[in-house]
Amino acid sequence: MRKILFWRWAFFLGGLLIVSLGISMTIKGQRLGIGPWDVLHVGLYQKFGLTIGTWGIITGFVIIIATAMVLKEWPKIGTWLNMLLLGIFIDIFNWLLPDFTTLIGQITIFIIGIVVMSYGVGVYVSPNIGAGPRDSLMLLLVDKLGISVKRIRTMIEVVVALLGWLLGGPVGVGTVIIALLIGQFVHYTLPQSRKLLLKLIGEEDEKILF
Secondary structure (H helix, E strand, O other), X not given: OHHHHHHHHHHHHHHHHHHHHHHHHHHHOHHHOOOHHHHHHHHHHHHHOOOHHHHHHHHHHHHHHHHHHHHOOOOOHHHHHHHHHXXXXXXXXXXXXXXXXXXXXHHHHHHHHHHHHHHHHHHHHOOOOOOOHHHHHHHHHHHHHOOOHHXXXXXXXXXXXXXXXXOOOOOOHHHHHHHHHHXXXXXXXXXXXXXXXXXXXXXXXXXXXX
């Protein structure tokens, strides 16, 4: 049991670290535009100060409270950690990574960032410790409105990106690329991550873990 818990938490925390790195890399290539939620966080940062990661934590907290009030139950601890650690890690990587002034540099870091982010999502989701605040909101709306996940996700990201753009956040072709491709990449990275996790904990039956 300890071995299972160790690897589940290692994948969860390591995955959040990787996701944060990928997000920060796309932010460094923001001339192309960035992910819809990051557009909002950058817009809030430019308008009101604080940091990009701090706004990620604040919006995540608001979403958690709102969904908890509707569902009348508190989310798993993984959801709270997702909210907190993503914001902290993003600020750390935004500070550590250099700025890229050339278009080629920004395109390169942006593309690499998408790949890194996709693998991070696959790794942190694989142990099933808790969905992020934004994923929880999406699932809640799917349940309440009876609309497909794909349509709800698109609607949320369009609204969020629009709000971020009105605040001055960087919207561009990269925003569309992230919205369209991340899900496609995670379709492959999640099974790979789960297969590796199951191999490490020595479980043959996926139902034992998930």
